[in-house]
Amino acid sequence: MRYERANIQRLSAYRPGEQPRPGDGVIKLNTNENPYLPTDAVLQAIRRISSDSLRLYPAADAREFREVAASIHGPQRDQVIATNGGDELLRLAVTVFCEPGRGGLGMAEPSYILYATLGEIQDTPITTVTLNDDWSWPNDFADQLNDAGCQLAMVVNPHAPSGRLEPMQRLEAMARKFRGVLLIDEAYVDFASHDALSLVTTDGGLDNVLILRTLSKGYSLAGLRFGYGLGHANLVAAMDKARDSYNTDAVSQAAAVAALQSREAAAQSWQRVIEERQRVADELNGRNWRVFPSESNFLLATSPTDARAIYESLKNRGILARYFDQDRLRDKLRITIGTPQQNNALLTALDEL
Amino acid sequence: MRYERANIQRLSAYRPGEQPRPGDGVIKLNTNENPYLPTDAVLQAIRRISSDSLRLYPAADAREFREVAASIHGPQRDQVIATNGGDELLRLAVTVFCEPGRGGLGMAEPSYILYATLGEIQDTPITTVTLNDDWSWPNDFADQLNDAGCQLAMVVNPHAPSGRLEPMQRLEAMARKFRGVLLIDEAYVDFASHDALSLVTTDGGLDNVLILRTLSKGYSLAGLRFGYGLGHANLVAAMDKARDSYNTDAVSQAAAVAALQSREAAAQSWQRVIEERQRVADELNGRNWRVFPSESNFLLATSPTDARAIYESLKNRGILARYFDQDRLRDKLRITIGTPQQNNALLTALDEL
Numbered sequence: 001m002r003y004e005r006a007n008i009q010r011l012s013a014y015r016p017g018e019q020p021r022p023g024d025g026v027i028k029l030n031t032n033e034n035p036y037l038p039t040d041a042v043l044q045a046i047r048r049i050s051s052d053s054l055r056l057y058p059a060a061d062a063r064e065f066r067e068v069a070a071s072i073h074g075p076q077r078d079q080v081i082a083t084n085g086g087d088e089l090l091r092l093a094v095t096v097f098c099e100p101g102r103g104g105l106g107m108a109e110p111s112y113i114l115y116a117t118l119g120e121i122q123d124t125p126i127t128t129v130t131l132n133d134d135w136s137w138p139n140d141f142a143d144q145l146n147d148a149g150c151q152l153a154m155v156v157n158p159h160a161p162s163g164r165l166e167p168m169q170r171l172e173a174m175a176r177k178f179r180g181v182l183l184i185d186e187a188y189v190d191f192a193s194h195d196a197l198s199l200v201t202t203d204g205g206l207d208n209v210l211i212l213r214t215l216s217k218g219y220s221l222a223g224l225r226f227g228y229g230l231g232h233a234n235l236v237a238a239m240d241k242a243r244d245s246y247n248t249d250a251v252s253q254a255a256a257v258a259a260l261q262s263r264e265a266a267a268q269s270w271q272r273v274i275e276e277r278q279r280v281a282d283e284l285n286g287r288n289w290r291v292f293p294s295e296s297n298f299l300l301a302t303s304p305t306d307a308r309a310i311y312e313s314l315k316n317r318g319i320l321a322r323y324f325d326q327d328r329l330r331d332k333l334r335i336t337i338g339t340p341q342q343n344n345a346l347l348t349a350l351d352e353l
Numbered sequence: 354m355r356y357e358r359a360n361i362q363r364l365s366a367y368r369p370g371e372q373p374r375p376g377d378g379v380i381k382l383n384t385n386e387n388p389y390l391p392t393d394a395v396l397q398a399i400r401r402i403s404s405d406s407l408r409l410y411p412a413a414d415a416r417e418f419r420e421v422a423a424s425i426h427g428p429q430r431d432q433v434i435a436t437n438g439g440d441e442l443l444r445l446a447v448t449v450f451c452e453p454g455r456g457g458l459g460m461a462e463p464s465y466i467l468y469a470t471l472g473e474i475q476d477t478p479i480t481t482v483t484l485n486d487d488w489s490w491p492n493d494f495a496d497q498l499n500d501a502g503c504q505l506a507m508v509v510n511p512h513a514p515s516g517r518l519e520p521m522q523r524l525e526a527m528a529r530k531f532r533g534v535l536l537i538d539e540a541y542v543d544f545a546s547h548d549a550l551s552l553v554t555t556d557g558g559l560d561n562v563l564i565l566r567t568l569s570k571g572y573s574l575a576g577l578r579f580g581y582g583l584g585h586a587n588l589v590a591a592m593d594k595a596r597d598s599y600n601t602d603a604v605s606q607a608a609a610v611a612a613l614q615s616r617e618a619a620a621q622s623w624q625r626v627i628e629e630r631q632r633v634a635d636e637l638n639g640r641n642w643r644v645f646p647s648e649s650n651f652l653l654a655t656s657p658t659d660a661r662a663i664y665e666s667l668k669n670r671g672i673l674a675r676y677f678d679q680d681r682l683r684d685k686l687r688i689t690i691g692t693p694q695q696n697n698a699l700l701t702a703l704d705e706l
Contacts, residue, residue, distance in 0.1 A: 001560055001561075002587065002591075003450050003504065003505075003533065003534045003560075003561060003587075003588065003591070004449045004450060004588075004591035005449065005450065005451075005452055008448075008449050008591055008594060008595055009591075011594050011595065012594075013593065013594040013595075014598050016410065016413055016598045016599070017410075019409070019410050019411075019412065019413060021412075028409070031410055033408055033409055033410065034408060036408075037404040037405065037407075037408055038404055038407050038408060042404075042407065043402075043404055043407070046399065046400075046402060046407075046604065047399075047400050049396075049399060051390040051391055051395075051396055051573075052390065053576050054390075054391050054395065054396070054399075054573065054574050054575075054576040054577055054608075055386055055387060055389075055390055055391060055573040055574070055575065055576065056372070056381070056386055056575055056576055057369065057370075057372050057384055057386065057569075057575040057576060058372075058575075058576045058578070059372065059374075060369055060372060084437050084578075084597065084600065084602075085597065085599055085602075087597045087598060087599065088597055091597060095474065096357045096358065096361050097356050097357060097358065098358075099358055100453040100454070100476070101453070101454075114598070121448065121595050123453070151356065152356075180356065181356045207354060207356075208354075208356060216410075220404075220407065220408045221407050221408070222407075222408065222409055222410040222411075222599075223406050223407040223408065223409055223410060223411045223602060223603035223604070224407055224602050224603070224604065225411070225437075225599055225600075225601070225602035234355065234356075235356065235357075238355075238356070238357035238361055238362075240366065241361060241364050241365075241366040242361055242364065242366075242474050244437065244438065244440045244441055244444060245367050245369045245440060245467070246369070246438055246440065246575075246578055247437065247578075248578070249437075249438075249576060249577050249578035249602075249605060250576035250577070251399065251576070251577065251604050251605070252602060252604070255407075
């Protein structure tokens with residue numbers, strides 16, 4: 001007998017990119033990790049963890065982390081929520097703001113596939129809005145979501161998988177026009193030329209804006225699972241009630257504090273990635289790929305020949321890129337920016353295919 | 354404007370016990386942590402974490418941990434799910450098995466208050482079944498839940514807050530009679546004389562039984578947030594689809610493997626707690642408290658005088674116990690078993706009040 005709800009039976013689980021074990025020599029350009037190591041301060045914080053702080057429950061409210069995040073980003077501490085990776089923030093937002101069976105979740109198509117999975121788990125209607133050819137938002141984005149009655153919209157900016165950055169005035173116009181909660185997923189913002197923080201810091205923030213941040217990308221801590229949300233205090237308070245009581249652990253809280261406090265060191269890696277991003281884009285364009293301008297740590301590139309075949313050939317050579325078997329993406333690869341050596345290995349492999 | 358769902362607006366957040374910071378000299382007998390430190394192997398595993406394993410996404414399926422847990426407990430690997438604390442397993446079960454608006458979640462009253470909170474977040478009907486005076490299950494427990502159409506029942510065994518252990522034949526009868534999923538919360542089982550593992554290991558297990566385990570209590574790792582579920586492969590597969598993709602991090606996976614592999618060392622602490630449990634119960638009974646027989650790492654004790662006043666007086670002396678302001682518990686304290694020194698401090702304080 002099946003006991004799970006019908007929507008869970010129907011659900012196709014989100015499938016993350018392949019994760020070979022560390023140290024097996026694979027060049028991983030498929031899940032947008034930072035190719036540079038986390039700062040020394042993070043490793044030191046983890047090594048300083050005491051047995052007694054493992055033994056006791058962690059700070060349920062991640063108070064110290066929230067104070068540090070607030071002081072760095074500008075909002076009040078009660079505008080910050082810490083989560084077990086950015087994914088938990090996404091899931092919590094759906095839980096708190098989307099009604100099962102009605103209301104619903106809006107998103108651009110294509111974007112992060114997990115958004116739709118989370119909507120299906122909640123059994124809330126999903127509305128997708130098709131992006132323009134250049135991956136920009138259609139002018140009636142908010143109208144389409146309002147017409148559908150969406151209670152929550154998730155937009156990733158810089159956009160994934162294209163890397164496009166929507167300008168601030170469009171974000172603000174969207175927030176003011178959309179009648180639900182606008183979650184701006186800034187997972188990749190450390191590699192971009194602007195962020196949307198002013199929407200949540202000015203006068204306590206717009207009452208419907210929530211910004212997602214993660215330590216997975218910019219801070220090279222995908223293995224740690226630590227993300228956070230910045231938004232209006234009412235939105236944060238509502239999610240705070242519904243999150244698991246001890247959703248972040250003592251080790252990751254300490255590491256996350258150290259990460260934010262050593263962000264100037266981390267920012268050096270962002271600069272290196274940005275420089276490489278331009279070089280790899282130029283190189284790919286020179287090889288008859290068509291690369292979309294990216295403000296992220298990856299490139300979406302249209303392949304001159306069959307993209308899936310190239311993905312497979314690269315994989316056979318120990319180089320992982322990301323291939324999406326979905327509309328508008330089947331002729332493209334999404335390629336994470338690696339170290340110069342890794343990027344050169346990719347380019348050499350492409351030349352040899 | 355309020356954007357959260359009406360059930361979230363109504364929700365009173367679960368309030369965990371007070372958590373003073375480590376090292377401030379408070380004697381914490383309020384949240385059932387193990388008074389002894391985690392094994393050396395755990396700390397070593399954490400200190401061995403490499404920067405590169407922090408940089409990369411963790412194993413999404415916690416494969417190594419699941420293999421170790423399966424080999425220790427007896428089921429197959431696909432009968433094990435790793436979670437961010439036991440709380441995540443509870444939440445996931447509600448998400449997957451309880452329909453919003455109908456169906457519902459069943460539990461004993463009193464038991465772990467979080468169960469009801471999770472039901473309210475899911476907006477699923479909640480059915481509570483009153484325990485007998487000795488905290489045993491009423492004979493019609495399953496019938497009451499079936500009549501209410503419950504899709505999931507959560508029972509904590511040993512029971513919290515009483516410490517009572519239901520016998521195996523009652524658990525099995527309940528599982529066979531109840532028409533939904535029976536989640537047996539064995540958070541405290543390391544201190545008990547039997548567990549319910551045979552229900553999930555014999556011939557692949559009953560198709561509706563799920564057992565919760567946590568490293569928070571027996572393994573002294575409340576700060577780490579690591580729990581797991583053992584159950585029928587179909588139940589595990591359904592929850593696996595709905596969990597956050599990377600719900601456990603690289604550090605806690607490594608620590609959890611080390612914890613299970615060093616369980617013989619951890620078990621020494623269980624034995625010490627069990628011995629102290631008897632001594633403290635005898636001492637309290639000798640002071641005109643009435644202590645319920647406990648197979649857990651805490652005692653529920655009826656106070657000879659006003660329980661809340663004793664709770665407050667102890668707190669003023671730097672000793673935290675747990676007071677529950679709810680029916681049948683207002684004349685009692687739940688007291689975690691500490692080290693002999695901590696327990697003596699408690700007893701001395703009670704003598705001096």
